[in-house]
Amino acid sequence: MDATSLNAFMQREFPQVASQFRIERVAPMQADVRLLVGEQHLRPGGTVSGPSMFALADLAMYAVLLAMIGPVALAVTTNASIDFMRKPEAGRDLIGRARLHKLGRTLAVGDVLIVNEGSEAVLARSGMTYAIPPRR
Amino acid sequence: MDATSLNAFMQREFPQVASQFRIERVAPMQADVRLLVGEQHLRPGGTVSGPSMFALADLAMYAVLLAMIGPVALAVTTNASIDFMRKPEAGRDLIGRARLHKLGRTLAVGDVLIVNEGSEAVLARSGMTYAIPPRR
Amino acid sequence: MDATSLNAFMQREFPQVASQFRIERVAPMQADVRLLVGEQHLRPGGTVSGPSMFALADLAMYAVLLAMIGPVALAVTTNASIDFMRKPEAGRDLIGRARLHKLGRTLAVGDVLIVNEGSEAVLARSGMTYAIPPRR
Amino acid sequence: MDATSLNAFMQREFPQVASQFRIERVAPMQADVRLLVGEQHLRPGGTVSGPSMFALADLAMYAVLLAMIGPVALAVTTNASIDFMRKPEAGRDLIGRARLHKLGRTLAVGDVLIVNEGSEAVLARSGMTYAIPPRR
Numbered sequence: 001m002d003a004t005s006l007n008a009f010m011q012r013e014f015p016q017v018a019s020q021f022r023i024e025r026v027a028p029m030q031a032d033v034r035l036l037v038g039e040q041h042l043r044p045g046g047t048v049s050g051p052s053m054f055a056l057a058d059l060a061m062y063a064v065l066l067a068m069i070g071p072v073a074l075a076v077t078t079n080a081s082i083d084f085m086r087k088p089e090a091g092r093d094l095i096g097r098a099r100l101h102k103l104g105r106t107l108a109v110g111d112v113l114i115v116n117e118g119s120e121a122v123l124a125r126s127g128m129t130y131a132i133p134p135r136r
Numbered sequence: 137m138d139a140t141s142l143n144a145f146m147q148r149e150f151p152q153v154a155s156q157f158r159i160e161r162v163a164p165m166q167a168d169v170r171l172l173v174g175e176q177h178l179r180p181g182g183t184v185s186g187p188s189m190f191a192l193a194d195l196a197m198y199a200v201l202l203a204m205i206g207p208v209a210l211a212v213t214t215n216a217s218i219d220f221m222r223k224p225e226a227g228r229d230l231i232g233r234a235r236l237h238k239l240g241r242t243l244a245v246g247d248v249l250i251v252n253e254g255s256e257a258v259l260a261r262s263g264m265t266y267a268i269p270p271r272r
Numbered sequence: 273m274d275a276t277s278l279n280a281f282m283q284r285e286f287p288q289v290a291s292q293f294r295i296e297r298v299a300p301m302q303a304d305v306r307l308l309v310g311e312q313h314l315r316p317g318g319t320v321s322g323p324s325m326f327a328l329a330d331l332a333m334y335a336v337l338l339a340m341i342g343p344v345a346l347a348v349t350t351n352a353s354i355d356f357m358r359k360p361e362a363g364r365d366l367i368g369r370a371r372l373h374k375l376g377r378t379l380a381v382g383d384v385l386i387v388n389e390g391s392e393a394v395l396a397r398s399g400m401t402y403a404i405p406p407r408r
Numbered sequence: 409m410d411a412t413s414l415n416a417f418m419q420r421e422f423p424q425v426a427s428q429f430r431i432e433r434v435a436p437m438q439a440d441v442r443l444l445v446g447e448q449h450l451r452p453g454g455t456v457s458g459p460s461m462f463a464l465a466d467l468a469m470y471a472v473l474l475a476m477i478g479p480v481a482l483a484v485t486t487n488a489s490i491d492f493m494r495k496p497e498a499g500r501d502l503i504g505r506a507r508l509h510k511l512g513r514t515l516a517v518g519d520v521l522i523v524n525e526g527s528e529a530v531l532a533r534s535g536m537t538y539a540i541p542p543r544r
Binding site: 285288289311314315316319322326327330342348349351352353355356357 | 422
């Protein structure tokens with residue numbers, strides 16, 4: 001799946017969340033996803049909340065997984081770890097850069113670096129594992 | 137701080153999120169927090185999303201920290217790991233049971249078990265570290 | 273499997289490591305394992321090294337898994353997170369208290385608290401996932 | 409500190425472990441460390457054990473930290489997460505490639521990819537946080 005078909009799939013399957021995110025780029029074993037930062041993601045001071053960054057990491061990993069194996073709505077996160085390192089800047093979108101390290105038959109493992117748009121400073125780093133449901 | 141003053145503090149400082157949560161119980165080094173499950177937390181099939189469970193774990197750890205050290209709005213999560221084990225049941229609130237293992241001068245470390253209200257089956261388990269800002 | 277048969281199994285299958293550990297107690301979904309602290313586990317100052325505590329957590333989770341499903345030498349760790357909170361005391365054994373939260377068909381998830389023998393202060397806390405090989 | 413001075417420092421401060429490792433390369437915010445695989449690291453079948461890979465990740469992160477801030481023997485790991493993805497090949501050394509994402513005043517955060525020498529397939533990925541003691 002390419003970025004256009006991924007965005008269409010997200011809008012269809014996850015209408016509650018898809019409007020907050022946009023898949024920007026997919027490549028073999030990689031995907032970049034944007035969090036369109038809005039009021040609901042902010043904490044006092046204008047910084048993006050930790051759970052919003054977690055949601056971005058989770059979605060970016062899901063995007064790269066779907067890009068590789070096709071539309072499998074039922075893939076689920078089994079484990080995630082996340083380090084929060086720097087405060088996001090107020091009023092800037094976030095980009096999650098996901099990279100798969102292993103795409104197995106039942107498990108996919110990768111990591112996600114989160115940056116502010118236009119910056120290289122890593123705000124958060126997440127390792128994620130998805131369970132892939134058996135294919136029929 | 138007790139549960140009542142914690143809920144009031146949350147409403148004042150984090151009005152965007154406080155209405156989704158309720159601190160139910162605090163005890164030394166422990167707190168139970170409820171996620172009042174609504175439309176915005178759900179995935180297709182009626183299950184609660186992973187990021188919503190992460191947000192519950194994060195808030196439960198914040199609650200026990202505030203209960204112990206008082207209203208320090210600027211404590212921030214530095215690291216979290218979470219294992220998702222079972223699907224939440226549709227239409228049931230979630231309870232996050234936070235427990236501090238260490239309350240140091242600059243770091244607090246604990247874990248959170250997430251269950252459906254009225255059940256003992258662990259849906260998710262999270263380890264969390266908060267950085268405590270210097271007190272003046 | 274009970275503690276005696278687990279210790280015998282470990283001696284037979286993992287002679288390199290089994291002499292450093294002793295399974296002390298098993299109960300449904302729980303096991304306590306002792307690290308018999310020796311020279312090779314120490315850092316300057318007499319404290320037990322982080323990798324030695326990781327090895328204890330890993331073995332304690334393996335012990336509770338074997339206690340529940342029988343001798344499956346090929347179960348492997350797929351993910352672990354560990355928080356180091358306090359320095360172990362010099363010259364004291366460590367106890368890892370493992371607890372399974374979920375024993376599925378292909379994955380087992382639990383956590384381990386590490387304490388000094390005779391103390392309740394948590395030195396380290398680990399969450400662990402094991403992959404269980406298909407049974408024939 | 410460069411690779412030569414790091415190896416000398418390790419031999420002096422950690423003689424128990426230094427003979428198992430060799431710092432191969434340091435660069436700004438990066439270090440590559442080799443695990444000289446020996447009998448004590450192996451599991452049945454000739455694969456390198458999980459705790460040995462954890463020890464490599466831990467040492468590689470320590471090496472890059474020392475390379476950046478100088479010989480601070482007392483920096484300690486506060487948190488680590490590790491995903492084990494593929495079995496190491498028997499009879500091959502392992503390389504841990506550490507990269508710092510943040511070097512703060514009190515915390516350093518980075519990750520480590522572990523590969524077999526001469527291969528690019530990621531065997532394990534670890535995120536690590538070190539606490540840096542106050543400098544006088």
